Amino acid sequence: SVEDIEALALEVIDQTRTFNCPKGRYLRWASGEGAELWLQMDEAYNLIGVTPFFQKKSVMNVGITRVIHRKEDTVLERAIRCWVTPKHNNPQLGAFEFLCDVVDIGRYPNLDVPFISPLRLAAFTYNVDVFPSLEAFHESDIGKGKPNPASFVPSGLMKTSEGSSTLQESYAEISGHVIETEVLQNSHSNREYHWILVRTDGGIVDMVCDPTLV
Numbered sequence: 647s648v649e650d651i652e653a654l655a656l657e658v659i660d661q662t663r664t665f666n667c668p669k670g671r672y673l674r675w676a677s678g679e680g681a682e683l684w685l686q687m688d689e690a691y692n693l694i695g696v697t698p699f700f701q702k703k704s705v706m707n708v709g710i711t712r713v714i715h716r717k718e719d720t721v722l723e724r725a726i727r728c729w730v731t732p733k734h735n736n737p738q739l740g741a742f743e744f745l746c747d748v749v750d751i752g753r754y755p756n757l758d759v760p761f762i763s764p765l766r767l768a769a770f771t772y773n774v775d776v777f778p779s780l781e782a783f784h785e786s787d788i789g790k791g792k793p794n795p796a797s798f799v800p801s802g803l804m805k806t807s808e809g810s811s812t813l814q815e816s817y818a819e820i821s822g823h824v825i826e827t828e829v830l831q832n833s834h835s836n837r838e839y840h841w842i843l844v845r846t847d848g849g850i851v852d853m854v855c856d857p858t859l860v
Contacts, residue, residue, distance in 0.1 A: 655685050655696045658834060667752040669721045670694075674750075677833045680841065680852070684749040686722040695720040697749045700768040702841060703826070706730065706849030709737025711760040713751070716814050724751040725816060728765065730798070730848035737762045741848055744800035747816045769820055771855045776824075788821075796822040798847040820853075822846030829857075 655675075662673035662685060673685040680702040686695035708728035715724050725747050729740030737760035746767060775788055783789040802815035826843040840855040 679830045699749045700854045701766050702852050704766045704852040706765045708765045709762050722752040767851050769853045774859045796847045
């Protein structure tokens, strides 16, 4: 929960590494097995936000086209819009477009978009469906009509229910082949969680999952 993350941030603040930026600073805490917390502090040293992250083996190549500041973002938060697997060396032409948050975007206030860059993508799961085989996937309600189980649906860029505007949220429905998985333990809280490496449309994604969802 948000409350758990904020409480953990206060517990680990003395174990962080500082990265200064024009509008404040980030304090990065890394657990060692891949989990991270990025604490945001403004110029007056007030804690204004906390962003979880995870990095292990994710690999994607994207064309970054826009940097977006949403009304609910802090001064140290931004999102980027990206095209996956850019074609013909064109950052604005790719397989599909999605949006993701960048934990330390405030360190780069003058990004000259568009450009092509590697990206480490971490997905924190809300719902998980696991199938023992490709056949089981195709026989399920989720897999019917999907010849390829690898898909990346950028639901955070869908139209609102009124159809008047587009959402700008870092949500997606991701499916694919599990390459590797491991039960990890947070070195601070000692809580266990699942790391799942998934090959999906556009690249390889690190997924982090609560054991109760599997």
